[in-house]
Amino acid sequence: MNALTKDNYEFFTKLLKNRVSTDDDDLKKYGHDETEDILILPGIVLKPETPEEIAAILKYCSENHLPVTPSGARTGLSGGAIPLKGGVVLSMEKFNKIISVDTDNFQVTTEPGVITQVLQETVKEKGLFYPPDPASKGSCFIGGNVSENSGGPKAVKYGVTADYVLNLEVVLPTGEIIWTGANTLKNSTGYNLTQLIIGSEGTLAVVTKIVLKLIPHPTEDLLMLVPFRNAEEACTAVAQIFKKGITPSGLEFMERDALLWTINHLGESTVQVKNDHAAHLLIEVDGFDRAQLMEDCQTIMEVIEQYDIDEILFAENASQKEALWKLRRSVGEAVKANSIYKEEDTVVPRFELPKLLNIVKKIGDKNGFKSVCYGHAGDGNLHVNIIKGDLTDDQWNNELPLAIRELFKEVVKMGGTISGEHGIGLVQKQYMDIPFKPVSLELMRSIKRIFDPNGILNPDKIF
Amino acid sequence: MNALTKDNYEFFTKLLKNRVSTDDDDLKKYGHDETEDILILPGIVLKPETPEEIAAILKYCSENHLPVTPSGARTGLSGGAIPLKGGVVLSMEKFNKIISVDTDNFQVTTEPGVITQVLQETVKEKGLFYPPDPASKGSCFIGGNVSENSGGPKAVKYGVTADYVLNLEVVLPTGEIIWTGANTLKNSTGYNLTQLIIGSEGTLAVVTKIVLKLIPHPTEDLLMLVPFRNAEEACTAVAQIFKKGITPSGLEFMERDALLWTINHLGESTVQVKNDHAAHLLIEVDGFDRAQLMEDCQTIMEVIEQYDIDEILFAENASQKEALWKLRRSVGEAVKANSIYKEEDTVVPRFELPKLLNIVKKIGDKNGFKSVCYGHAGDGNLHVNIIKGDLTDDQWNNELPLAIRELFKEVVKMGGTISGEHGIGLVQKQYMDIPFKPVSLELMRSIKRIFDPNGILNPDKIF
Numbered sequence: 001m002n003a004l005t006k007d008n009y010e011f012f013t014k015l016l017k018n019r020v021s022t023d024d025d026d027l028k029k030y031g032h033d034e035t036e037d038i039l040i041l042p043g044i045v046l047k048p049e050t051p052e053e054i055a056a057i058l059k060y061c062s063e064n065h066l067p068v069t070p071s072g073a074r075t076g077l078s079g080g081a082i083p084l085k086g087g088v089v090l091s092m093e094k095f096n097k098i099i100s101v102d103t104d105n106f107q108v109t110t111e112p113g114v115i116t117q118v119l120q121e122t123v124k125e126k127g128l129f130y131p132p133d134p135a136s137k138g139s140c141f142i143g144g145n146v147s148e149n150s151g152g153p154k155a156v157k158y159g160v161t162a163d164y165v166l167n168l169e170v171v172l173p174t175g176e177i178i179w180t181g182a183n184t185l186k187n188s189t190g191y192n193l194t195q196l197i198i199g200s201e202g203t204l205a206v207v208t209k210i211v212l213k214l215i216p217h218p219t220e221d222l223l224m225l226v227p228f229r230n231a232e233e234a235c236t237a238v239a240q241i242f243k244k245g246i247t248p249s250g251l252e253f254m255e256r257d258a259l260l261w262t263i264n265h266l267g268e269s270t271v272q273v274k275n276d277h278a279a280h281l282l283i284e285v286d287g288f289d290r291a292q293l294m295e296d297c298q299t300i301m302e303v304i305e306q307y308d309i310d311e312i313l314f315a316e317n318a319s320q321k322e323a324l325w326k327l328r329r330s331v332g333e334a335v336k337a338n339s340i341y342k343e344e345d346t347v348v349p350r351f352e353l354p355k356l357l358n359i360v361k362k363i364g365d366k367n368g369f370k371s372v373c374y375g376h377a378g379d380g381n382l383h384v385n386i387i388k389g390d391l392t393d394d395q396w397n398n399e400l401p402l403a404i405r406e407l408f409k410e411v412v413k414m415g416g417t418i419s420g421e422h423g424i425g426l427v428q429k430q431y432m433d434i435p436f437k438p439v440s441l442e443l444m445r446s447i448k449r450i451f452d453p454n455g456i457l458n459p460d461k462i463f
Numbered sequence: 464m465n466a467l468t469k470d471n472y473e474f475f476t477k478l479l480k481n482r483v484s485t486d487d488d489d490l491k492k493y494g495h496d497e498t499e500d501i502l503i504l505p506g507i508v509l510k511p512e513t514p515e516e517i518a519a520i521l522k523y524c525s526e527n528h529l530p531v532t533p534s535g536a537r538t539g540l541s542g543g544a545i546p547l548k549g550g551v552v553l554s555m556e557k558f559n560k561i562i563s564v565d566t567d568n569f570q571v572t573t574e575p576g577v578i579t580q581v582l583q584e585t586v587k588e589k590g591l592f593y594p595p596d597p598a599s600k601g602s603c604f605i606g607g608n609v610s611e612n613s614g615g616p617k618a619v620k621y622g623v624t625a626d627y628v629l630n631l632e633v634v635l636p637t638g639e640i641i642w643t644g645a646n647t648l649k650n651s652t653g654y655n656l657t658q659l660i661i662g663s664e665g666t667l668a669v670v671t672k673i674v675l676k677l678i679p680h681p682t683e684d685l686l687m688l689v690p691f692r693n694a695e696e697a698c699t700a701v702a703q704i705f706k707k708g709i710t711p712s713g714l715e716f717m718e719r720d721a722l723l724w725t726i727n728h729l730g731e732s733t734v735q736v737k738n739d740h741a742a743h744l745l746i747e748v749d750g751f752d753r754a755q756l757m758e759d760c761q762t763i764m765e766v767i768e769q770y771d772i773d774e775i776l777f778a779e780n781a782s783q784k785e786a787l788w789k790l791r792r793s794v795g796e797a798v799k800a801n802s803i804y805k806e807e808d809t810v811v812p813r814f815e816l817p818k819l820l821n822i823v824k825k826i827g828d829k830n831g832f833k834s835v836c837y838g839h840a841g842d843g844n845l846h847v848n849i850i851k852g853d854l855t856d857d858q859w860n861n862e863l864p865l866a867i868r869e870l871f872k873e874v875v876k877m878g879g880t881i882s883g884e885h886g887i888g889l890v891q892k893q894y895m896d897i898p899f900k901p902v903s904l905e906l907m908r909s910i911k912r913i914f915d916p917n918g919i920l921n922p923d924k925i926f
Contacts, residue, residue: 104702104814127708149651160649162658163626167878176902183878184810185842186623188612188662188886189898190925191907195625195658199651216708239567245590245679245751288708292752347647351567379648380568415630415646423651435652439639443913444654450909462653 004043004087008066012046012088015056019047019094030089033074033081034136034332035427036342042069042083049094051169051177051208058206059175061088062454068173069458070202072112072144075136077332077343078419079426080148080201084460092143095208098122106214107166107183112143112207119212129217131158134421135329143207149199151421153250153284153328156378158215160421162198169209170197173452183211196447201423202458204451221249221286222293223321224300225271227310231255231279231373235354238281238377240303242350246296250284251378253353258331258374258385265334270323277310281377282328331374332383340388340396341372342427344404346411347420350380359410360384367403368395381420401430408434424462432463467506467550471529475509475551478519482510482557493552496537496544497599497795498890499805505532505546512557514632514640514671521669522638524551525917531636532921533665535576535607538599540795540806541882542889543611543664547923555606558671561585569677570629570646575606575670592680594621597884598792606670612662614884616713616747616791619841621678623884625661632672633660636915646674659910664886665921667914684712684749685756686784687763688734690773694718694742694836698817701744701840703766705813709759713747714841716816721794721837721848728797733786740773744840745791794837795846803851803859804835805890807867809874810883813843822873823847830866831858844883864893871897887925895926 012020021027022044031041048054061068067087074081083089095111098119102108103126110119117137120130133152134140144150146168151160167181180193197205228234238251254262259280260273273280281304285296301312315321335341348356357373360382364371369391375383384407388396408418408431417435418428432441445463449455475483484490485507494504511517524531530550537544546552558574561582565571566589573582580600583593596615597603607613609631614623630644643656660668691697701714717725722743723736736743744767748759764775778784798804811819820836823845827834832854838846847870851859871881871894880898881891895904908926912918 102812102814103706105812106705107812149649149655151649151651155649159626162655172902172906176900178900178903180903182810182875182880182898183812184844184880184883185813186612186614186618186810186839186844186883187880188614188808188882188884189880190887190895190904191663191667191910192612192625192658192661193903193906195655198655200654204654216705216710242569242679243566247679289752289755292755345651347645347649349565349568349570349646350648351565376649381647381649412645417645417647417650417652419651420647420649421651424653432653435645437639437641439635440641440643440656441653443635443656446913447654447910450906450913 021045033076035079042089045089047091054171055175061456067459072141075140078423109211128214132161147202148423157247157249164212167211170205173457218286220290223284223315225313226281227277228279229276229308232354233307234279239351244299249286252282253377254280254374257372261338262331262334335385342386344384345419345422347381348414348416352414484508496539498542505552508552510554517634518638524919530922535604538603541886572674591677595624610665611886620710620712627675630674633668636920681749683753686747686778688776689744690740691742692739692771695817696770697742702814707762712749715745716840717743717837720835725794725797798848805849807847808882808885810844811877811879815877
């Protein structure tokens with residue numbers, strides 16, 4: 001239905017010269033992201049270099065009703081970058097420049113195709129900090145982070161991507177280039193188009209420039225790994241730490257198998273998981289005053305020692321810290337390497353976390369599936385990885401969605417929702433009726449139609 | 464055109480019984496807010512008590528094309544609550560309950576008609592902190608803060624209202640009641656309707672419940688008032704303080720006349736403004752560790768002593784702190800008591816502040832007007848109060864808007880915008896073409912039409 005014509009091909013080639021590909025390997029490469037095992041081939045891959053080129057492409061595609069899927073580093077976990085209806089993949093990889101680091105105003109202006117970690121390291125050289133750090137920070141693009149409103153371990157103290165975006169240059173599907181806001185810390189000028197674009201998963205506009213707020217980079221941090229003999233107790237401890245007035249800069253939960261599989265996957269020996277370890281908390285505090293952080297750790301220990309824990313591992317130096325964080329960041333790929341799985345990105349108010357874990361396991365028992373859970377416990381954000389294991393294809397394809405639906409209903413009852421940081425994309429859209437009433441979904445669909453009257457931009461995602 | 468019929472009156476009286484008024488005094492009371500001297504009478508004032516009553520009112524008004532203006536404590540400074548087209552004023556004053564303070568999850572759920580300071584004091588009793596504190600905090604409603612995305616002095620460290628709103632229950636103009644999001648710290652589930660409603664000035668929906676994030680309440684603060692002999696130097700010092708790695712919890716600028724007029728207005732004698740004082744910075748730091756705050760003050764002093772300053776006044780106790788903050792919070796009403804004026808709520812990246820002050824004065828000199836400037840310097844948010852003084856009505860009404868236009872163009876050139884925290888409402892809408900292209904304004908107007916197809920809710924505001 002959306003096969004490209006010779007005319008289409010000629011238009012794109014004239015516009016972009018050799019930055020156009022229909023090569024089989026390229027179509028495959030851009031036909032998937034990190035979401036399960038989904039592959040859908042686009043008709044063509046375009047690599048524009050300027051907002052004006054994108055404007056020309058989108059205007060042409062709008063007029064010709066050609067689907068366009070913006071594509072970043074394809075590290076997404078909800079299928080946002082998968083070209084569901086074929087057509088054009090618009091790769092943002094050539095938008096790879098950090099335009100300016102403004103040390104006077106603590107801001108950075110960047111193109112979207114910059115790797116998040118590169119951005120972080122660049123501003124850190126000037127003493128500045130861009131905190132959001134998804135597990136894929138070494139490969140994901142900052143533009144993808146904006147599109148999915150990415151989080152990461154630091155979000156618990158420092159907030160998510162949306163909390164740092166001041167202003168966006170975007171190209172509308174109809175071809176106009178606009179700035180959504182201003183480069184200011186406050187803004188009460190009209191509707192917040194900036195926040196509307198953030199997390200809209202490339203369905204409303206293509207982001208071409210991003211102005212981010214920065215903060216002073218903390219100079220000290222301390223990290224500890226705590227083995228719990230009871231996973232629900234680990235979850236319970238989380239809210240208790242905050243109730244002591246401590247805001248850790250990382251508070252991560254890993255179930256036994258999450259950590260074990262990762263250790264095996266990486267061949268890493270820093271940590272030994274004993275037979276009676278049911279779960280671990282990885283806890284980081286950061287700031288500018290080491291003595292204060294030592295005190296914070298003391299307070300945290302007083303909290304966790306009330307539970308059934310084994311010996312705490314304190315990271316003694318930078319390389320041990322890096323090793324522990326690497327373990328945590330690699331859980332996702334370890335689970336992926338281990339089994340066919342589905343990942344649910346549940347999020348609840350943090351005190352509800354033990355209840356959430358309990359419900360996950362109960363629904364699993366009832367429906368015969370095993371799950372491996374981990375995530376940003378301080379935010380109440382639990383990644384539930386459902387393992388295919390011995391389930392038949394019929395159970396996997398037809399029964400499991402009903403169990404997931406049951407889980408999401410419980411999550412919403414707790415004041416939570418169905419995605420904390422991965423987005424809805426392709427794989428969660430069938431569940432959007434759980435957090436939202438039909439009238440809310442219709443408002444969203446109507447907003448989509450305003451921005452994209454011909455429905456060309458990342459079609460059939462989210463709803 | 465929008466006169467109420469006998470039928471309309473009967474409908475409202477049947478629904479709300481005695482919570483309906485067409486009394487002259489009431490119509491006058493609800494016909495203005497704190498914006499200059501504008502008074503426009505509504506046809507009727509309604510005081511609903513439940514979301515369901517609001518739903519019935521809005522549905523009826525939609526069907527009957529009756530304009531509805533939501534009304535909070537009417538402390539707004541952009542005319543958002545003025546019933547421009549008459550019709551119905553929907554007073555939210557009966558929505559005055561704090562529904563729950565959740566000390567497990569650091570959240571408060573409140574109705575919108577709660578006074579901001581009451582909310583702050585209620586959560587403070589549990590050790591929790593809701594930071595946004597507009598100057599009118601003792602009388603404004605939290606719902607109005609949501610509608611205008613209010614800031615205040617603490618925003619420089621803690622952010623604005625939008626940074627604390629997790630979830631909203633709203634009634635749509637067509638009568639449906641929805642929740643916009645979830646009670647979670649992270650959310651990547653569909654378009655961000657929550658942030659779209661915040662700052663939309665009562666044009667998209669009526670807010671009936673608000674879930675706010677809270678943080679641990681700091682236990683210590685230090686406050687100093689610094690007299691500068693050169694106002695631009697005071698502005699220059701602001702960004703330099705941040706560049707030393709300090710994030711004050713308040714960094715306020717007051718021009719000579721702002722402070723002098725306020726001292727006279729209040730009959731207050733804590734502070735003496737000498738002949739050579741051109742401006743003052745009021746600087747607060749807060750946290751949990753007094754020794755750390757003393758160090759921060761030391762660093763701040765090292766910065767400001769590089770400029771031509773007079774003796775610094777350190778607040779020695781709680782009552783002196785309160786006296787200094789009272790001075791700052793009363794500048795607005797002192798200016799208002801002193802002269803006919805227009806207030807512009809300019810905001811720029813903070814390093815541009817001296818340039819902004821310079822441009823304000825230059826445009827004033829060229830156009831023959833005097834201005835009194837003050838505001839949240841740490842945010843780059845300068846309130847420019849233009850004084851009528853000797854200007855003729857013709858100059859005031861016809862020439863001044865051109866000068867303001869010139870000022871706003873310069874603000875936007877600096878990366879700034881035309882409202883940092885007061886909103887656009889009625890009095891700034893003529894300038895919306897400066898920060899936004901026509902296509903952006905048309906996107907906003909289209910969003911308005913989606914939510915409010917019959918255009919009944921706070922009509923003719925913002926655009």
